[in-house]
Amino acid sequence: MPIRQFQAHRMHAPRDFQAIENHPICIEIGAGKGKHALLFSGQHPDLKLIAIERTREKFLAMQKQHQLEGQSNLTPMHADALPWVVHALFPQQVQQLFILYPNPEPHNPAQRWLNMPFFEFLISRLAVNGTITLASNIPEYIEEAEQQLKQVWHLPYEKQVIASDSARTHFEVKYLERGELCQQLIISKPENYTTRFDDFQPLRGQNTQVTESKDGE
Numbered sequence: 014m015p016i017r018q019f020q021a022h023r024m025h026a027p028r029d030f031q032a033i034e035n036h037p038i039c040i041e042i043g044a045g046k047g048k049h050a051l052l053f054s055g056q057h058p059d060l061k062l063i064a065i066e067r068t069r070e071k072f073l074a075m076q077k078q079h080q081l082e083g084q085s086n087l088t089p090m091h092a093d094a095l096p097w098v099v100h101a102l103f104p105q106q107v108q109q110l111f112i113l114y115p116n117p118e119p120h121n122p123a124q125r126w127l128n129m130p131f132f133e134f135l136i137s138r139l140a141v142n143g144t145i146t147l148a149s150n151i152p153e154y155i156e157e158a159e160q161q162l163k164q165v166w167h168l169p170y171e172k173q174v175i176a177s178d179s180a181r182t183h184f185e186v187k188y189l190e191r192g193e194l195c196q197q198l199i200i201s202k203p204e205n206y207t208t209r210f211d212d213f214q215p216l217r218g219q220n221t222q223v224t225e226s227k228d229g230e
């Protein structure tokens with residue numbers, strides 16, 4: 014069954030939204046306290062990364078550490094990723110997208126990233142040969158994502174087991190210390206892949222009734 018179309022035009026601009034330029038960019042969604050964002054931007058000074066985190070305390074921790082380390086190619090962003098992506102990103106702008114250890118949403122499968130109509134919009138922002146890295150410690154989360162990739166999104170991917178000494182994020186450290194199996198999918202966007210949003214230009218702060226933050230986040 015085709016997934017219902019994401020209502021991009023209905024997204025209100027995030028609070029204090031600032032537009033970005035249309036240059037190649039990497040994006041992390043749900044960056045937490047920014048461990049991966051700080052590492053990645055340090056290791057790839059030639060790439061620009063915007064690390065989005067919705068929860069205020071975690072965003073502030075990332076911002077504080079970023080001020081200490083000072084990577085000029087990293088921009089921490091306090092926002093809900095959905096409206097921010099719709100307002101900020103241009104089609105095919107994203108080189109690499111990271112979603113590392115997303116909330117498993119046990120009672121709300123429709124809120125898992127690959128089950129959301131928004132995922133189609135996200136693919137439209139990805140450059141040809143761009144990648145999405147999706148990591149999880151929950152085998153069923155990875156299996157469901159694989160099924161969605163095959164049956165709904167028709168995107169190629171590679172499945173990898175994460176090494177037990179990897180330490181990219183706070184959650185990764187915690188899960189690997191507990192001896193849990195952590196896996197990731199590296200999803201890539203082939204040439205000639207089309208979505209219903211390929212001509213959708215960023216709203217750039219139009220529609221400016223600001224989004225309310227969720228649960229005080």
Ligand SMILES: C[S@@+](CC[C@H](N)C(=O)[O-])C[C@H]1O[C@@H](n2cnc3c(N)ncnc32)[C@H](O)[C@@H]1O
Pocket residue numbers: 042043044045046065066067068071092093094095113114115116182183184185
């Ligand atoms: C389980 S934590 C993982 C954090 C980090 N990636 C790590 O591995 O340590 C998931 C994070 O995603 C954030 N998040 C969930 N939905 C989001 C959204 N729509 N926009 C931005 N951040 C979101 C949550 O606030 C939370 O910090």
